[in-house]
Amino acid sequence: AQTVTQSQPEMSVQEAETVTLSCTYDTSESDYYLFWYKQPPSRQMILVIRQEAYKQQNATENRFSVNFQKAAKSFSLKISDSQLGDAAMYFCAYRSGLYPNFGNEKLTFGTGTRLTIIP
């Protein structure tokens, strides 16, 4: 079974600075997806960024980028120019990419990192 580990329960960063959240995962599959979801106090789960394992290029979405190291099974999230609205729980998640694959399309989540932005 796949596992996702987030070793930083809490992180804080000064507004406008850069912060990196860590995530490692364990899998024997070669085809999969990785995600970062954000959960602000409103409770809504919001997709931040997605990475397909077959893509060597790191995904970027505006101020958010990932460092995907497939061999090391590492998937860190970098937030640049941190803003107050970035304060939230951040979850790393894994999804099998086997095709056709039915029943394993669930997301497996890490335990989350609570990010605090210091004004």
Add this chain to the structure above:
Amino acid sequence: DTAVSQTPKYLVTQMGNDKSIKCEQNLGHDTMYWYKQDSKKFLKIMFSYNNKELIINETVPNRFSPKSPDKAHLNLHINSLELGDSAVYFCASSQDPRSFANTGELFFGEGSRLTVL
């Protein structure tokens, strides 16, 4: 329009009662899920349905019974509620995993916070 909507958003009830949470998605997705988020914020899959068929049932007590009347709706009924059932329950949907258009992403509802007293 809300893509994945759950009702109720808050539910407070006594131990032993039976309650239901409803979920609807208007994204045209074939697959829907129930996730449970405990007090430590850990998210765990409970069930998934594809086009009204149960696909995933992750060792959830029999007191939990999902029902999907059609592919746009997935309800969760809980019998004989226990203190440990207190959690936030998230509904989510995704495209059919067999579809080449599937991006792998799950779209979540806002969650339903269940408190059992």
